[in-house]
Amino acid sequence: MVKKINILAGQDKSANLEVIEMLEVQAGEILAVVGPTGSGKTQLISDIEQYAAGETPSRRHVLINDLAAGDYDGQLSFRRLVAEVSQNMNFVIDMSVEEFLLMHAQIREIDRPEIVTKEVIKVTNELAGEPVSKQDNITVLSGGQSRALMVADVALISNAPVVLIDEVENAGINRLQAMSFLAGQGKVVIVVTHDPMLSLMADKRIVMKNGGMLKLQETTQEEKTVLKQLIEVDQKLSILRDNIRQGGSINKETLREGELL
Template sequence: MKDTSLFHKALTISLEEHPYIEDFLNSFGLDVEPGPNSLQQYLDNLDPDKLEDLGINYQQLCQSLNDFLAGMLTLKEPLDKVDSLTIIGGRDKSGNAENIDLVLKPGEVICIVGPTGSGKSRLLADIEWVAQGDTPTGRKILINNQVPDSKWRFSTEHKLVAQLSQNMNFVMDLSAEEFIRMHAESRLVTNPEEKVAQILKQANQLAGEMFHPDTPVTSLSGGQSRALMIADMAILSKSPIALIDEIENAGIDRKKALDLLVQEEKIILMATHDPILALMGDRRLVIKNGGINKLIESSEAERKNLKSLEELDNKLLALRNRIRSGETLEEI
């Protein structure tokens, strides 16, 4: 889908309409300024020796620019709606059939439980890869009850799955605000400033301790980082499926975090051993020996227990806050 007219408009117009062209050229070490010349003329006038010094040639640059613009157009297209995700069982590590057809709907939370090494990550990976019997488990994944387009596998613009891993470390030398803005820009959202403000606000509501937008991401506490990433995933990510690898207990309101994700009409799969999170889910998949061993529906009795578990949890949270503010715990 090549927009050839773009190459023949004056740079003053094309750079205004597509500001990411300038950033693209900068990333190859090239400068560009608005002017009456067209993008095509600009490319044709580039000195081949200069290009060679920059480690690129004319053909490759034009090819990359075309691919880049095509990618940007895809990013602007609306995402195909996902109304259901079906997991058709394969086999466990010993070759026993899983005998399961599981249909998941947006807004649903499925917990995945099982010991380390039991195959939780493989299940999440099968979904991300939209497996078609071509992974070690032989599972098949359907989207909207159909074999999905294989574009889901490699698309960076339209990822089917956003994954929130246990690790929330940052290595980039940016403030929380700068970092989220950079993420928003990379996703070409239409109103980045508004989204950034919204994410920071939500993150602060989830985190036990407030943080300022100027705080470097590398200085955020574990809870603050998790809160920021969950808010970012809920508000910025277009992926219809969220995979969560355990929301750790410390410093974050887990119920609010989950509610926020559910609100965005995502299908949520969460690997967890936390009783509160597990009971918040609608169903639980038990993984054993690499296979789906059992499906448990959260029962009425369990839901009742959830209340008392939450009370316990709130009590602990209150104690934690008292310790934080320098109180003693002689009376609890």
């Protein structure tokens, strides 16, 4: 069981020692990785995924439950440390949702695959905007449905202890709910994002710059309060979004009615 992951500092792109010497994330915690494009977010994730031991360009070391990759001596109980859900990913297998989940559960040697399959579909439907049925072909699911199914599958079938959510768009999936669901399963949840809501939803955030870990910021109580307001604004925005989707038009009056002005 993974209880925590530590990342020991390496160097930034200019070979300077990183400002943050050690980053610790515990199971059930959510960490946001923020910073401009090219700031090193992907390398940080890649280091965790590869269980880096000083050999990657960043020279970082990753510890799991205080042990380095070498200490495990190949006896790692998990195949893959990081399960990922990103906007680029698709399902390419031509079969129904149910058949696919059963196959995945069987391959993972899970007892009673039928029960976990039902559970995954139930969670998918809690996260997705439009319902998914077990008979649906997995390749024809919408973007939001696919993302919701990926999250539910990662949470309940995959055994990877770390889950990475990479730039998942807001359309058709409740991301905040997805993140708290994953964290509730005892996963280490890492979310790479430019979105203020997702950043504040996290317990803490690491700010990247020039390839290095620049600042570690715990989410403050005030930010948690602000988050609630942001969620309200977002809900108002989604009313506008639905209005446009259904053929409506937007003017200053609609904005006033929606309390956005």
